[in-house]
Amino acid sequence: MPRLAAEALRRRGVRVVAAAVREEADAALAEAVDEIRWLSVGQLGAARRFFAEQGCQDLVMAGKVRKVHLFRNFRPDLDAMGLLWKLKDWRDATILSAIVRYFEERGFRWLSQLEIDxxxxxxxxxxxxxxxxxxxxxxxxxxxxxxxxxxxxxxxxxxxxxxxxxxxxxxxxxxxxxxxxxxxxxxxxxxxxxxxxxxxxxxxxxxxxxxxxxxxxxxxxxxxxxxxxxxxxxxxxxxxxxxxxxxxxxxxxxxxxxx
Amino acid sequence: MPRLAAEALRRRGVRVVAAAVREEADAALAEAVDEIRWLSVGQLGAARRFFAEQGCQDLVMAGKVRKVHLFRNFRPDLDAMGLLWKLKDWRDATILSAIVRYFEERGFRWLSQLEIDxxxxxxxxxxxxxxxxxxxxxxxxxxxxxxxxxxxxxxxxxxxxxxxxxxxxxxxxxxxxxxxxxxxxxxxxxxxxxxxxxxxxxxxxxxxxxxxxxxxxxxxxxxxxxxxxxxxxxxxxxxxxxxxxxxxxxxxxxxxxxx
CATH class of the missing domain: 3.40.140.80 (LpxI C-terminal catalytic domain)
Incomplete structure (x- = not known):
């Protein structure tokens, strides 16, 4: 899914950079994007800094992060801890909405997954x-x-x-x-x-x-x-x-x- | 479940007769009841006649009949055909409610399964x-x-x-x-x-x-x-x-x- 999304966006002439989750993404993703940074689940601040460095404005989520990573070997950075701390529960939609909000509050815009292509x-x-x-x-x-x-x-x-x-x-x-x-x-x-x-x-x-x-x-x-x-x-x-x-x-x- | 229900009822001094569904019931059920008649799924009229012959007044359902029997080798008798014909759908609750009604309209009373013991x-x-x-x-x-x-x-x-x-x-x-x-x-x-x-x-x-x-x-x-x-x-x-x-x-x- 991340590779297909990247390919579809590049066909439309968009420059694509990826913050790839090491625990989930396929190594082949590197070939489908202009720039890639490999991160662990929980490195939220690092993802934000990478997008800012790269001059990104629009973000799109592609692929899945299994929740099991929140239970084992999970080392959230300060931004991720701040985000999780304020959640009322750890349902998928709650966590993902909070991530959407985190980036929006810092000036990024989200694309709908249905808009990719x-x-x-x-x-x-x-x-x-x-x-x-x-x-x-x-x-x-x-x-x-x-x-x-x-x-x-x-x-x-x-x-x-x-x-x-x-x-x-x-x-x-x-x-x-x-x-x-x-x-x-x-x-x-x-x-x-x-x-x-x-x-x-x-x-x-x-x-x-x-x-x-x-x-x-x-x-x-x-x-x-x-x-x-x-x-x-x-x-x-x-x-x-x-x-x-x-x-x-x-x-x-x-x-x-x-x- | 049918055997346990029969044993519980007999401990209370009740005479127990069983119309046993050949496709589902265990042969050992025969030893737990006073009288047994083996029937196939769909022999509704035969079950009613057996209960009448035996002088039953109160009925209780025990065990399950898998719905798959309605799709293969199913030969309903006239009473079962009349019952199925009038159903709005074949959901479990619809079929079982119709069976309950069929016997009630013919003078039988149903026990709650929770009343057995x-x-x-x-x-x-x-x-x-x-x-x-x-x-x-x-x-x-x-x-x-x-x-x-x-x-x-x-x-x-x-x-x-x-x-x-x-x-x-x-x-x-x-x-x-x-x-x-x-x-x-x-x-x-x-x-x-x-x-x-x-x-x-x-x-x-x-x-x-x-x-x-x-x-x-x-x-x-x-x-x-x-x-x-x-x-x-x-x-x-x-x-x-x-x-x-x-x-x-x-x-x-x-x-x-x-x-």
Missing amino acids: PALVAPQGAIAGRAPDAKTLRWMQAALAQAKALAGMEIGQTIVVKQGTVLAVEAAEGTDEAIRRGGRLGGGEAIVVKAARPDQDPRFDVPGVGVGTIRAMAESGCRWLAVEAGMTLLLERERMVEEAARASIGIYGLAADGG | PALVAPQGAIAGRAPDAKTLRWMQAALAQAKALAGMEIGQTIVVKQGTVLAVEAAEGTDEAIRRGGRLGGGEAIVVKAARPDQDPRFDVPGVGVGTIRAMAESGCRWLAVEAGMTLLLERERMVEEAARASIGIYGLAADGG
Whole structure:
């Protein structure tokens, strides 16, 4: 995701510098950006100074930092300690909102993740294969409402259903494992649905699907992937559509209002 | 569960006859009841005639019939077809309510599953081991609210949490597998919480925990089991408490209002 975002921005002629989290980012990111600084989780002040040195004005978040890093080997700098100290809880959205605010208060502007490249945003309707029939579409819509409720409770954004029955719900095990479990239980007929939070802040944590999603689905026998149109990033869209076609998987963009 | 319910009722001097579902019930059930008739899923009229022949007035549901039987090798008799035909959907609660009504309209009375034996119902407070500390109790209460919401969406009744983060949510894979997954992700500190539905009908599907629950927890490194006091059946309570003690697992009954 960070590499794809950097490539998309550079195609638009933007100079891209990255503060890369050592514990998470791929070394190959260095080749996709004009300048890179490797930092540890918790080096918030160092990130701010690097952006200032580089003359950055606009920031965008890309990729994920697993919360487990807050529990082990975590050495926050003074800025990070100040930020964490004031939080009412350590929910993802609470921490990420505070980071957004930290940079805004220091003169930076945030780009929405959906603004990186319009071609990355899921459109409404058939994305790979044909559109689903009316019954499948109803199951997808019901599942989208359930997945949104789960995302709102900070549980997970992905559920796997079959004929209206919920086969698997994602929590801490990660999307691909939830997909594989649901796919196996569905015996070739499972529908995977990924939703944005009800109060999604497009500056962070926008749901994304990629080739890995399609592979986990193909391995376990899932038939459909439904995502929220206008709110989901399609990473590597062309390769996704190719792999989906090969595995007879349909990808469909649902309107958030259920259309 | 059917065997334990039958034993509890016979200890109270009640004559017990069972209409046992061939696809689900254990052959050993025959020894715990005065009379048994083996039926297939869908033989609703045959169950009614058997109860009438036996002079039954009060009925109680015990155990589960997996919905998968409605999809494969399902041969409903005329009464079952008439019942299913009128349903607005095939959600568990819809089907079970219709079965309850079918027998009530024909002169039978239903016992609440919580009335089988007061000793089977989870009390409030420490059931095995010491009471949790204030922080753990708060995590349990938050998880109970989340699990109730999930149960209300017909997803599952069990979630596994650690320090306020949801590790695993039960859907179609079953309680024990969800517990094992969450326990592994929790690295020895997981809390398992099982809730009743928000609109629980005590005539069916009351949550139950047993020795199997404790074993799945012990194998995967869970620390606490929290259940809803007054709304949960403790099956084989003595053996559960013994096994919990051996694995340093605490069992705690939460008041439904969060106490």
